[in-house]
Amino acid sequence: MMERASALLFAAFVSFAAIAALSGGKKQRIRWFIAFSAVAIVGPGILHREAWPFSRWQLFAYRYHPPVEGVTVRAVDAAGIERDIDRRAWEPFSNLDLHTWIKLHWKDLSGEERDTAARYLLDLVNRARDDALAGRQVGVYGRYFGTFAAPLHFVFRPIWLDAASTPPLRFAVLRIYHDSWDVEERARDSRNWHRELIYEGPK
Amino acid sequence: VRSLLLWWDRFWFDGGSAVQLALLRIVTAVVSLWVLLSRDPAATSGFPPVFWKYVGRATRWRYMEFPGHLELERILQDAAILALFGVLLGVAPRVCAFVASLLLYHFAPYEAILWTSSPYVRGYDTPVIALAALAASPCGDVWALLEPRRAGLREPWEYAWPGRIVQVLLVCMYFFPGYSKLLDVGWGWASAENMRAWLLAFNQGSEATPFTAPGLWLAAHPALCEATGIGTLAFELSFPFVLFNRRARWVYIPGALLFHLGIYFMMNITVLYAIFLVVFIDRIPFGWWAVHLLTPLIGNGTLFCPGAE
Numbered sequence: 001m002m003e004r005a006s007a008l009l010f011a012a013f014v015s016f017a018a019i020a021a022l023s024g025g026k027k028q029r030i031r032w033f034i035a036f037s038a039v040a041i042v043g044p045g046i047l048h049r050e051a052w053p054f055s056r057w058q059l060f061a062y063r064y065h066p067p068v069e070g071v072t073v074r075a076v077d078a079a080g081i082e083r084d085i086d087r088r089a090w091e092p093f094s095n096l097d098l099h100t101w102i103k104l105h106w107k108d109l110s111g112e113e114r115d116t117a118a119r120y121l122l123d124l125v126n127r128a129r130d131d132a133l134a135g136r137q138v139g140v141y142g143r144y145f146g147t148f149a150a151p152l153h154f155v156f157r158p159i160w161l162d163a164a165s166t167p168p169l170r171f172a173v174l175r176i177y178h179d180s181w182d183v184e185e186r187a188r189d190s191r192n193w194h195r196e197l198i199y200e201g202p203k
Numbered sequence: 204v205r206s207l208l209l210w211w212d213r214f215w216f217d218g219g220s221a222v223q224l225a226l227l228r229i230v231t232a233v234v235s236l237w238v239l240l241s242r243d244p245a246a247t248s249g250f251p252p253v254f255w256k257y258v259g260r261a262t263r264w265r266y267m268e269f270p271g272h273l274e275l276e277r278i279l280q281d282a283a284i285l286a287l288f289g290v291l292l293g294v295a296p297r298v299c300a301f302v303a304s305l306l307l308y309h310f311a312p313y314e315a316i317l318w319t320s321s322p323y324v325r326g327y328d329t330p331v332i333a334l335a336a337l338a339a340s341p342c343g344d345v346w347a348l349l350e351p352r353r354a355g356l357r358e359p360w361e362y363a364w365p366g367r368i369v370q371v372l373l374v375c376m377y378f379f380p381g382y383s384k385l386l387d388v389g390w391g392w393a394s395a396e397n398m399r400a401w402l403l404a405f406n407q408g409s410e411a412t413p414f415t416a417p418g419l420w421l422a423a424h425p426a427l428c429e430a431t432g433i434g435t436l437a438f439e440l441s442f443p444f445v446l447f448n449r450r451a452r453w454v455y456i457p458g459a460l461l462f463h464l465g466i467y468f469m470m471n472i473t474v475l476y477a478i479f480l481v482v483f484i485d486r487i488p489f490g491w492w493a494v495h496l497l498t499p500l501i502g503n504g505t506l507f508c509p510g511a512e
Contacts, residue, residue: 003261003320010308013335014301020339021297025361033339034215034364041332041372045379048386050321053308053331057379059324061387064400070408087411092246094314101318105257113253120251140243150241151473153324156411183403187422190407 006051013040013054067180071103072195074177075125077169086160088139089128090121096154102176106199115202118174122202126170132160133168175200214446219363221356224337225293225346227366227482228300231333232291234478235307238326239283244313245276254317262320266312279306290334293347297338304334326475332372333479336365369482374443376476377459381439393432395425402428405470418469431465438462445483452483 016033023029044051050058076082087095098121106114128138138160142149160166181193248270255270263269283306289299311327312320341361384392391397402422406415421427438458444451463477 003259003265006320007261007265013332014305017304017335017339018301021301025341025357027360030339030361030364031215033336034368037332037336037368038371041368041375045375045382048383050323052321052323053311053328055321055323055328055375055379056383057323057376058383058387059380060401061380061383061392062401063388063392064397064404068404068408084411092243092314097315097317101254101257104318109253109256113256116251117253120254140246141241143243144240145237150238150326150475153472153474155413155467155471155473157413159411179408181407183400183407186407187403193407 002049002051006054009040009051009054013037064183066182066184067194068183069103070179071099071106072177072179073099073102073121074175075122075167075171076173076175077167077171079169081167081169082175083167083171084159085125086128086132086138086158087156088141088158089125089160091124091128091139091141093124094152095156096152103178106176111203114199118176118199118202122171122174125174129160129166129171132166133163135162173200174202215364215367216360217363219359219361219366221341221345221362224340224342224362224365225344227333227369228290228293228296228337228342229346230479230481231330231337232287232303234475235303235327235330235334236284236287236291238330238475239280239287239307239310242314242326243280244310245273245280247313247316248276249273250317257318258316259320262312262316265320266316267309268313268316280310282306283310290337290342293343294349296343296347297340300334300342301338304331304338307331307334324474324476328376329369329372329476329479333365333369336368340365366482369479370446373476373479373482374446377439377442381436381442384436384439390436393429393436395429395432398422398428398432399425402469405472412471414468414471421469435462456480456483 013036016036020026020029020033040051040054044054044056048056048058050056073085074082075085090098109117132138137143137146138158141152175197176199178196178198179193180196185192248268250270252270258268283303286299286303286306288294290296290303307327308331311325311331312322314325315322341357342365344356344362388397399422402418406412406418406422421431438455442455442459445455459477459480463474466472466474
């Protein structure tokens with residue numbers, strides 16, 4: 001329902017813009033466009049309904065409830081050593097979107113679907129590793145601007161900076177973990193957190 | 204009612220200038236190009252179908268996104284880039300702005316569509332709306348390469364309202380996060396416990412997080428946590444002042460930049476829409492830059508559009 005309403009809202013917005021543009025600067029048409037834009041921009045916020053690009057801007061409006069939960073993907077190389085993955089390796093996925101997708105949907109995929117997804121992700125990771133070893137740009141986001149590319153919402157530090165910091169062997173397997181912890185317990189002792197393997201593959 | 208209408212008209216139509224609108228056009232195009240060229244939304248279309256499994260039909264139709272058409276999406280992405288260059292350089296800027304608005308709307312959710320149909324804070328929130336407004340305004344009257352020449356400039360009101368729309372949008376981006384916090388959590392959102400918990404949560408997790416020390420330091424000081432929470436709510440809920448009081452902008456705009464800098468170092472989060480806060484720096488600085496810095500370089504736009512001013 002909200003999907004259709006949001007689509008209609010945007011369609012009406014661009015229609016009003018087009019009518020105002022074609023009116024040759026008639027003030028009344030522009031007034032209609034402005035009035036519609038004002039309602040479209042402010043309305044979803046007041047009603048607390050999401051209708052992007054007319055958003056309710058529900059940014060960080062949460063109360064903390066333990067535990068914190070997250071997903072970590074790590075790769076195992078041909079020698080059986082498990083390693084962290086440079087977040088740029090996932091591009092054109094953004095780290096946030098890929099990890100949230102895994103967190104929300106991985107459990108609902110069939111075994112075959114998980115392997116298909118893991119095979120694709122493993123290929124991305126190995127390609128990124130090859131690029132890092134060869135001194136090429138890792139990932140696609142920095143292809144034009146390098147380190148000056150527009151940052152993502154959540155910022156991560158690159159870890160495969162050169163051949164020395166890049167794993168020397170190709171990866172054979174991905175491991176996906178579900179991490180959880182209570183922030184106060186972890187603040188008392190940094191080892192107080194739980195990691196559970198939810199996938200290893202592709203088979 | 205009449206005085207309300209007069210106030211409404213004054214709010215939207217007072218104080219426009221062709222130079223200021225051209226600057227909005229250029230800033231919007233530059234930011235949009237920066238974001239688009241720093242991502243690859245078309246590539247998402249080539250993901251294996253398993254990644255698209257949970258994207259609903261209504262969402263696909265809403266953004267006209269159908270996986271498995273990588274070549275078509277590449278052409279559309281190139282078209283968006285060309286249109287944005289048109290906006291930037293002033294080559295048929297109004298048509299280009301309209302096309303770019305539609306195409307950025309189409310591409311905006313690509314990074315996120317696999318799990319959400321609301322791609323906010325990914326860089327396209329302001330451009331999609333600003334470009335539609337620019338399309339309906341004479342945004343290419345100055346500093347434009349191929350805009351038809353005019354004998355003179357239009358009335359100031361014609362240049363004023365697109366910047367006002369962007370200002371209202373930006374005010375919503377600050378006010379409604381505060382409003383949401385009160386609706387969803389209540390005043391307890393600003394408590395020292397809640398602030399501390401989030402600061403810890405954001406800084407305990409990943410080994411690839413660039414900054415952890417500032418957030419953990421703040422989390423260790425409950426009074427500062429509470430002050431941060433209360434200050435954030437007060438700042439967000441009072442942000443609409445900038446629409447009505449020019450002096451307030453001297454406090455709120457630098458304050459917003461500090462706010463984002465703090466979030467960046469404390470939680471490793473960036474928001475690209477903050478760049479558009481430049482639309483609040485009107486009159487004096489923009490006018491000053493235009494007259495004293497840019498005019499000697501490009502002749503007040505007349506190099507590109509002889510007879511415009």
